[in-house]
Amino acid sequence: MSAVFKSLEAGFEPMTETRLDDVLAIEAVTYAHPWSRGNFADSLRSGYQAQMLAAGDSILGYFVAMKGVDEVHLLNITVAPPMQGQGWSRVMLDALALWSRAQGAQWLWLEVRQRNARAQQVYERYGFRRVGERKAYYPDGPGRREDAIVMSFKL
Secondary structure: OHHHHHHHOEEEEEOOHHHHHHHHHHHHHHOOOOOOHHHHHHHHHOOOEEEEEEEOOEEEEEEEEEEOOOEEEEEEEEEOHHHOOOOHHHHHHHHHHHHHHHOOOOEEEEEEEOOOHHHHHHHHHHOOEEEEEEEEEEEOOOOOEEEEEEEEEEO
């Protein structure tokens, strides 16, 4: 991973309002129900941890997380489709775990769509465990909802 990471000269930078068009373009091609500009803007205004993994002007991925009392809740983590399958989600999860520990968090939490087996596998390989379910949590088209799997990771 380090050779790939170095060759791309990639690094983390804070997500900003000025880069939201780029983030939204990735979001739109990645998800059937993407976050809106308002979702991202509200997260930034609220001071959530919002980081982009970038190489030059290209965004490889990003994440948004909310700090709680002794936990951090991962709200969105996305790898740009052309970069998927190359280990970038693990790089971002490592960065999030490091930041979370520095904040005094004991746990990372997230929800993932029940049908998103690929993401569930990524999280399980990282060490997250299934701890519950949220019924009808995600929008899934007109009048439909999809359940979420709740996962946690002990820091």
